[in-house]
Amino acid sequence: MKIVRALKSKLLLPVMSVGICIAIWQVLHLIIGGEFLPSPYQVYREAVRMFSVKIGGNTVWMHVYYSLRRVVIAYLLGAATGLPLGMYMGWNRTFDKVVKPVFEVLRPIPPIAWIPIAILWLGIGEGPKIFICYVGAFVIFVLNAYTGMRYTDPLLIAAARTYGASRRQQLFNVAIPASMPSVFAGVQNALSMSWMCVLAAELVGAREGVGYLIIQGMDMYKPPMIMVGMIIIGIIGASLAAILRRFERVVCPWRRDLT
C-alpha cells in the first residue's frame, strides 16, 4: 500500500497535472482555432522537425548551448562580484551607507532597460548579451548576500564574542555561514533571472540562442515553432533550478531536513 501511495504522489499526480494541462490546451485550441493557438500535436510535430534540421545554421542543441554559455559566464561573474559586495555591505555599516544610495537607484532598472546602452557600449556580439544577464544576476546576488548578512541573529554574534572571537572570526565563522541560506535563495533566483535575461537579450538581434528560435518562429509566422521555443525555455529553466537545489543540499547540510 505504501509503495502504491508513494507512486501515486510521485508519479500519478505530476502526470495527471501535465495531462490535464494538455487537455485544456487542446480544448482551447478547438475553441480559439488553429491560427492562433496550435494544438499540442502540431507543437509535438514541430518539435520533432526542429530537432532534426538546422535552424539558422545551428541545431537546436547548439542554440541551447549558446544561450547557456552566455548565462553561465554572466552568472559566474555576477556571483564573483555580487556576493562579496553584498556581504560587505551587510557587514560594514559605513560601507553600506556609502554604497546603498547608488545601488538603490540602479536596482529598480530592469536588466532589459540596459539593452540599448549595452549595445552602444559593447557592440552586437556576445558582449551585450552577457552584460544584460550579468546585470540581472548581479543585483539579486547583492541583495540576497546583503539580506543574509543583515539578518544574522545578533545572539549568534554575541555568543561568538563571548568566546573571544575577533571581528574577522565573527565574519568568517558566524556571519558568512549564517547568511548561507539567504545566499542560496539568491543563487537560485539569480540563475532564473539570468536565464530570463538571456532570452530578452537574444530577442534583440542574435543569430543564435533559444531566443533566436522564437524570433525565427515569429518571422516565419510559425506559431508551433514559437511554442516549442517557449517550452524549451521552461524545461531548461526548471532543470537549472533543480540542479541548484541539489547543490544547496550538499553545501548547507544543516538545512536538509527543513526543505
Next chain:
Amino acid sequence: MAQRPDVKIECRNLSKSFLTEQYTINVLDDISLDVRENEFLVVLGPGQCGKTTLLNCMAGIIMPDAGKILLDGREITGPGPDRGVVFQQYALFPWKTVMDNVGFGLQIKGVGKAERTGIAQRYIDLVGLQGFEKSYPHQLSGGMKQRVGIARAWANNPEVLLMDEPFGALDAQTRYAMEKETLSIWETDKRTVVFVTNNVEEAIYLGDRVIVMSCMPGHIKSQYPIDIPKPREYTDPRFLEMRRLISDDTELSL
C-alpha cells in the same frame, strides 16, 4: 579597597538604563555584588527586573553606564573566553554539528583539530550526548540543545560560567533533569557560576546563595545563603521553609 582573596567577581555600583522613544528605563540601579570563587550564585527575580542585563554586563556583552565589574581584580571591558555564557535561547550555530558547536571556543582559540575533538568529546559525554556528535541543532530537542550549550561553555574552560535562564524554555520534567545534571557537572568540574532564573525552586535547588532582585529599577532586594547540603530534596522541610521565605520576598507578579 583591598580585595578579599576568595572574591572572583566584584560588581561595584552598577547602573544601566535604556532609552526608549518616550522615556528612560532604569534597568539596573546601583548594584553591588560579590561572587566568590567556585560559588554557585543564583540571581532570582521576576521578568524584566534586569537580571539578564546584570549577567550580560558580567559577560561584557553590554557595558554599564556607571560602576564597574572586576574579575580577579581586573576590570571587565568586553566579552572574553574567561567567562562562558549559556544562553536561554541556546544560541547554537545551526550550521555546525554538536561536535563543532562544543568545540567552537577551542577553534576560536586556535586549538588543533585532534585536541579539540578530544576535549569536546569529553564534555559531550559529560552532558550525556554521546551518539549525537554528528547531529545538527535542529535535530535535537530543547533539553538536548541546552546540553550542547552547557557543554560548549564548559569545554572552553572558562573561569566563570554565566547561565541566563538556561532552562526557561524547557518543560518541567526536562527542567528538573537538567538542574540535577547541572549540579553534577558542577560537582565534577567546579567553576564559579552565576545562574539567573525566575523560578524559586530552581534557585533553592541549585544555589549556594540566592540573590533576590526587584523591579523598576532593578536592584538587589535581599540575599539568602542556602545551607542545605546538596543534592537537595524538593520535599525537605528546610527546602520548603526556604521556599516559603523567599517566595514571600519575591514579586512573582509582573
